[in-house]
Amino acid sequence: MNHSGTSRRDFLKKCVTGAAVLRAAGKMPLLAATEQVGATGKSRVVIARDAMLRGNGTAVDSGRVLSLLDRAMQSFFNADHPTEPWKKLVRPGDTVGLKINTLGGRGLSTNVQLVEAICERLQEAGIKAQDIIIWDRDTDEMDRVGFHTSTADNHVQCIGTDRVGYEDDLATYGKVGSRLSKILTQRTNVMINVPILKDHDGAGVTIAMKNMYGVIHNPNRCHPNGCDPYVADLNMLPAIKTKMRLTICDATTACYEGGPGFKPQYAWQENAVIVSQDPVALDYTGWQIIERKRAEKKLKTLEAAGRPPRYISTAADAQHRLGTNDPRRIEVVEVSA
Amino acid sequence: MNANLPAASATEGRSSVLQHGHTLLASALDRRSFLKCALASGAVLSACDLARSLVAIPSSADPQKQDDSQFTVEAKFFQKLENKKIKCKLCPRECTVGDKERGYCGVRENHGGTYYSLVHSRVCAAHVDPIEKKPLFHYLPGTLAFSLATAGCNVNCKFCQNWDISQVRPEQVPAQYAPPSLVADLAKRNGCPTIAYTYSEPVVFSEYLMDAADAGHQAGIRSVVVSNGYIQEEALKTAYGKMDAVKIDLKAFSESYYKDVVAGELKPVLDTLVTLRKMGKWTEIVYLVVPTLNDSDAEFRGLAHWVKTNLGSDVPLHFTQFHPEYLLKNLPITPVPTLERAKAIADAEGLHYVYIGNVPGHPAENTYCPKCRRIVVERVGMMAKQMLIRKGSCPFCGQQIPGLWHA
Numbered sequence: 001m002n003h004s005g006t007s008r009r010d011f012l013k014k015c016v017t018g019a020a021v022l023r024a025a026g027k028m029p030l031l032a033a034t035e036q037v038g039a040t041g042k043s044r045v046v047i048a049r050d051a052m053l054r055g056n057g058t059a060v061d062s063g064r065v066l067s068l069l070d071r072a073m074q075s076f077f078n079a080d081h082p083t084e085p086w087k088k089l090v091r092p093g094d095t096v097g098l099k100i101n102t103l104g105g106r107g108l109s110t111n112v113q114l115v116e117a118i119c120e121r122l123q124e125a126g127i128k129a130q131d132i133i134i135w136d137r138d139t140d141e142m143d144r145v146g147f148h149t150s151t152a153d154n155h156v157q158c159i160g161t162d163r164v165g166y167e168d169d170l171a172t173y174g175k176v177g178s179r180l181s182k183i184l185t186q187r188t189n190v191m192i193n194v195p196i197l198k199d200h201d202g203a204g205v206t207i208a209m210k211n212m213y214g215v216i217h218n219p220n221r222c223h224p225n226g227c228d229p230y231v232a233d234l235n236m237l238p239a240i241k242t243k244m245r246l247t248i249c250d251a252t253t254a255c256y257e258g259g260p261g262f263k264p265q266y267a268w269q270e271n272a273v274i275v276s277q278d279p280v281a282l283d284y285t286g287w288q289i290i291e292r293k294r295a296e297k298k299l300k301t302l303e304a305a306g307r308p309p310r311y312i313s314t315a316a317d318a319q320h321r322l323g324t325n326d327p328r329r330i331e332v333v334e335v336s337a
Numbered sequence: 338m339n340a341n342l343p344a345a346s347a348t349e350g351r352s353s354v355l356q357h358g359h360t361l362l363a364s365a366l367d368r369r370s371f372l373k374c375a376l377a378s379g380a381v382l383s384a385c386d387l388a389r390s391l392v393a394i395p396s397s398a399d400p401q402k403q404d405d406s407q408f409t410v411e412a413k414f415f416q417k418l419e420n421k422k423i424k425c426k427l428c429p430r431e432c433t434v435g436d437k438e439r440g441y442c443g444v445r446e447n448h449g450g451t452y453y454s455l456v457h458s459r460v461c462a463a464h465v466d467p468i469e470k471k472p473l474f475h476y477l478p479g480t481l482a483f484s485l486a487t488a489g490c491n492v493n494c495k496f497c498q499n500w501d502i503s504q505v506r507p508e509q510v511p512a513q514y515a516p517p518s519l520v521a522d523l524a525k526r527n528g529c530p531t532i533a534y535t536y537s538e539p540v541v542f543s544e545y546l547m548d549a550a551d552a553g554h555q556a557g558i559r560s561v562v563v564s565n566g567y568i569q570e571e572a573l574k575t576a577y578g579k580m581d582a583v584k585i586d587l588k589a590f591s592e593s594y595y596k597d598v599v600a601g602e603l604k605p606v607l608d609t610l611v612t613l614r615k616m617g618k619w620t621e622i623v624y625l626v627v628p629t630l631n632d633s634d635a636e637f638r639g640l641a642h643w644v645k646t647n648l649g650s651d652v653p654l655h656f657t658q659f660h661p662e663y664l665l666k667n668l669p670i671t672p673v674p675t676l677e678r679a680k681a682i683a684d685a686e687g688l689h690y691v692y693i694g695n696v697p698g699h700p701a702e703n704t705y706c707p708k709c710r711r712i713v714v715e716r717v718g719m720m721a722k723q724m725l726i727r728k729g730s731c732p733f734c735g736q737q738i739p740g741l742w743h744a
Contacts, residue, residue, distance in 0.1 A: 103437060162508065170664070177664050201422065201435040218504055220443040221493055223432075224600070258420050261436035 042331035043278035043324050045285045048072035050337035053252060053271040060252050065273075066117040068337070069248070072275045073121070075335050086125035089245055090190055095131045096122055097188035097243075101195045101211050102141040107262035109145040110194050110250050114273065118192065118248065119156050133157040135183045137214045159183070166217040174233035174319075178216035184239055191243040193279070197251040197270065197286050199259035203227040204302045204309030206260055207286040208247040208279040209235050209322070231311035232320045235279065241322075247282050249274040256293040268293060280315045280323025281330045287312065407514055408459040408507070412445055412452040413544055414572045421450035427572050428491045428540055429605040442541040443506045444489035456487035456507050457545045460515040462499075462536050465527050469719040471535060471563050472694055473621055474704060475653055475740025476582045478714055479721035482561065483524035485515065486536035487545065491567055492601040494588065495664040496627060503537040504663075517545070517552035524558045530744050531581070535563035543568075543576040550579040566609035567601050573609055574616065582619040582741070585610055589624075589631035590640040598630060598665075607643070614648050619741060621653040623694065626671045626679055628659065637679045641686035650689045651739045656680055657694035673699070708736035 048071045055061050070082040077085035090096055098118060100110035119132050130153060136142050139149055139160030150158040164187070166179035184191065195211035202223050203210055209231045213219035222230035235241060251274055257266040270289070276282035287309055291301055302308050316325040324330060414427040421436040425445065432440035434447045444456045463485040468477055470484075488510050490503035497503055502510055515523075524532050532553045534546045539562045550560035559581040566585040568577070577583060587606060588599050595603045613620045624640065626632050644652055656679040658671040676693045680701055683691040693701035697718040704714035711733050715723035725732050726742045 105437070166509065172664065201420075201433065217506065217509055218443065220439050220441050220506070221504065223441065259435070260438065261421065263420065263436075 040331050042329050043281035044331045045276040045281050046072050046076040046333045047272055047274050048335045049272040051271060060111055060113050062113040065113045068273055069117045071335050072273045075333055076275045083124045086121045090125055090127055092126035094127060094190045095188045096127055096190045097183060098134045099191055099193050100136050102136045102145045103260055104262040106145050108255055110196055111252050112146040114250050129156045130154055133183060133188055135159055137161045139163050171237045173236040175230055176233040178218050180239055181215050184215050190245050192245060193247040195249055197249055197254035199255050199257050199290060204307045205287045205290055207249055207283045209283055209315060212240055226307055226310055228311040229314045232315035235322050236320055246277055247279055256290050257299060278323035280325050283312050284325040285332055403512060408457050409453050409455055410457040410544055412454050415452040417450055423447050423452045426569055428568050442489045442491045444541050454544050456542045458514055458516045459487050459507055459512045460485050461488050461502050461510045461512040462486040467719050471533055471584050472655055473582055473584055476619055477530055477741055477744055478724050481529045482531045482533035483527055483529040484533040484535050487542040489541040490538035491541055492565055492599050495598050497663045499536050500663040517549040520549045521552040521556040521558055525556050531559045531561050533561050539564050540568045547576050547579050566606040568609060570612055573612055583613055584621045586623050590636045594631050611647055623655045623657055625657050625659055626676055628668050628671055632675050637682040641683035641688055645687050650687050653690040654683055654688055655692040655694045658696055706731035706736050709734040713738055
C-alpha cells in the first residue's frame, strides 16, 4: 500500500478512531468492467490457488496473498499488469465498499491480508484511501478479527453499519422487506463483495450472495426455508444489484461442515481466492468445492443432509436472472502458483 | 404482534411513557370505578417525569451504546443439539440455531451452544394506556395499564403497525434498562392496576415477562399480555400461566393467510386459545379485518363457529379496522360496513360479545347485555365512558356478564 513508508499491515493497524468523515457518495455506478461473460460466452469464475500461501507457518503470507490476488484478477480480466484489472473495475472518484464477512470470528472471517492487498491495488488504480470503506454489520465483530475501526482523514475507512445506521425506509423485493445499511446506500457507489467460502447449517452454503445478509437490518427474517428465495430476492434490490461490481471470495480458509460459526475440526486451508462477476456462478462453483471436501471427509452431500442451497438455482431463474448455475455455461479457470 | 391500531402507535414517545390522551369521563362511572379512574388519572406522570423514572437506571437512547450484557439472560425454552446448535422450544417455528446465530425473532442468540435472550429488561417502548387500548373490554374497564415492549417478534405480519420495533434487532432501537422491580414500581406509582406486555410480541421476551409479572404480583399489580398466541404449549403454560388476562390477535381463519401475510401458522394459535380456555385465563380475541385478504363471509362464519364451539359464546371477539402500514400499503382502510357484516355474522352464530374496533364512536364499541340488550358498558374510542355492571351482572335484568369488572 503506497503510504509514505507504511507497510500494508501497518497501514490498517495504524488506523485510528476519529470523527466519522465518510463522504456521501451518492453517485450512480459507472460500470467500467463487464468481464462477467468471457470470450466463450460463459460466466467466468477464476480460482487461484497457492499451496505455499502460508510458507512454513500457519498465517497467510501478505506478499504471497497479494501475488495470489494479482493472478486471479489478471486471469479474470485478461490483463498483463496487476493494476490493469482494477482500472477496468473502478475509476478515480468512486467510493468503493469492501463488504467483508466477520461473523465467524478469528478462525473463519475474511482475511485481513487479502483485504489489505485489495486496498493497495485499488489505490494504485486511483482510488483515494479515504474513498475505500471496509465494512460489515458490526464494528466489534470486525475489530475482533483484525479490522480495526478507522474513520480518520486520508486513511482507508473501516467501520460497521452499527456505527452508521440503516435507512429508515424499507427496500422490498419478493419476500424481502429490509432496511439497508447506509454504508451501501449513502457512502459508496461501488461494492466489491469479499465473502468467505463456508458451510451453512440452514442455507447449505454461504458464499457470495448470502454475504448480503450483512447489508440488511433483519437477516433473521430471511433464514426460513433454507434462505430460499430470500437470498435471491435480496440480491435483486437495486442498491445491491447496481453497485455490485465483483466478488473476490476469500477461500484461504474454508469450512465444509458446522458453519457458519467457526469449528476448527471442520475448517480446511484451501489457500485460494475465487473471483467472478457472476455471483450465481461463483456460488455454484464454491458449493461444488465444498461438496468435494465433504465427499473426501465421508460426509453426506448437502442434498442428502437436507440442506441443498436451493437459493442458487432460484437466483438463476427467470424471475431473478442474477447469473447462471448451469455448469455448461460456467467457465472455471484454475490458476496456480 | 399487536393489533393494527392507528390511534396511537407503540413508538410515539418511545423510551418514555406517554400520558394517555383522553380524560376518563368519570361522571358516568360508578362510584368505585370513578374513584379508581380519578386516582389513576391523577397519578399519571407526565412523559418527562416518567422518562426520568425510567432513566434513573443506566440506559441509553443510543442503540449502539447499550450494554448488551445487562439485558442477556439464558433462555428458558430450548434444547441443546450437537455441534453447539440449539433448537428453540419457545414458539412453533422451532428454529435450529447455530453458534453465534440468532433465531427468527432476532432477539435470541446462541452463544457456544447455549441460547440467550437479549431483551430481558430492555424496554424500547413504554406508555400508560387505557386498558381498552389493548383492547381488553371485559377486564378492569376504565383503568390504566403500564404498557411496555422490547424489540422483536416471531412472525412478520405485512400490516404490522409497530414494525420499527417488532421487526428489528434489539441493538437497532433505543432502549432503557427496566428491571422487573422497576416496572412494578412504575406501574404502582402511575396508578396502573396492571402491567401490559404489548406493542411488539411478548412471546419473544417471555423470560422478562415472567419476572416482571412476579414482581408485579408481589406489589399487588396484575399482568396482561397482548400476543399473537404463536407459542408452544409448555412455554404458554409456564409464561402465560403468570398472566391474569390475555388478548390474542387471531390474524385470520385460514392457513394460507397465515403463511402468506403473517409468516406463521393458524393451528398453533387455535391450540393456544383452547389451552388458555382450559387454563381458565380471561381471554379476548382480536381479528384485524384486511380488505380482500381475510374478509369473506365464509371466513367470518368459520371463525365465529369455531370460537363458539371451542371457547364458548362469552369470549369477546373484536373485529378491528385495518389501516395501511409496513408492507401492505396498497390496500384501503377497512370499510365500516365490512366490519358490521363481520359482526352481524358472528352475532348470528351466537357469540354474545362481538365488538367493532378502531372506529371511534361506533355503537359496537359498547358492551350490551346479551339478555335485555341494554348498554352495560359505554365506550368512546378507547375510553370507558359509563360502566354500569354491578357485581358482575347487568343492572337491568341481572344477567351475569363475564369478565373482571372491579379490582
